[in-house]
Amino acid sequence: MIKVLTIAGSDSCGGAGIQADLKTFSALGTYGMSVITAVTAQNTRGVFNVRELDQEIIRDQISAIFEDIQVDAVKIGMVSSAAIIETIGESLLKNKAQNIVVDPVMVSKSGCALLQPEAREALIRVLLPLAEVVTPNLFEAEVITETKIATLDEMEKAAVAINKLGAKNVVVKGGHLKGDAIDVLYSEKAFRHFGSGRVATPHTHGTGCTFSSAIAASLAKGCPVEEAVARAKEYIGGAIAHSFPLGRGVGPTHHFYQYYRDTNR
């Protein structure tokens, strides 16, 4: 059995965060495990409260898993504070975690801060050097590189800059581009673009969580990075195409086990 761990925040309405990650792992035929960093009270219309867990229980969750189970890949999502980032960094280094995918979540689609602005420095310093793959969206790449990004050329330049900060492979996601949704991968000094038409739907809650978890699941299966990103792009395209209205706001992507059954990958 392939085993994948998510370290992220809980989303009570199930569209993003830990819940989206575990659904993705299952849909891709892997066994999912979770370390919760924070609990959010959120629905399709917004985030109404956030409660961080303390460092001790975060450290103990990670230890409990690694001392007992061999983890094939780790996805990191909402980390909330600098103190939590330090704890995660220390614990993953101590346990020699492999295949780490960092989704540098900063702000929810509804506009709520999921990372304290003063924790951005810690995210860059501690988590980027641990990342086999990092998956910033346009806004996150702008914050990390302190530049404006609106074109594919600027996405490529940002990917190189983020690689220099320590992340081995960088995917700058184009979900928020004007026009097609094109993601830019910078890996081993080469660029590759993963394009798709834009699915015309307002229901994109949790797209970034799903995409990074799909990359982690494929890395865990032993896929090379480029293949893992290609598969994740295919998976998220299908999950967005099957997204649906839930509640009165931005609905979630749909995780479909048929994908794994039909493609067996």
Ligand SMILES: Nc1ncnc2c1ncn2[C@@H]1O[C@H](COP(=O)(O)OP(=O)(O)OP(=O)(O)O)[C@@H](O)[C@H]1O
């Ligand atoms: N409407 C869309 N149609 C097709 N693909 C999309 C669409 N929106 C996003 N994507 C794809 O979904 C993935 C996630 O990209 P996005 O830029 O939305 O991430 P994100 O902003 O981090 O998501 P989140 O806000 O959920 O954290 C990327 O592969 C992107 O190309």
Ligand SMILES: Cc1ncc(COP(=O)(O)O)c(N)n1
């Ligand atoms: C716990 C948690 N993690 C991540 C997101 C980002 O997802 P989105 O940008 O789609 O709101 C979220 N809303 N909640």
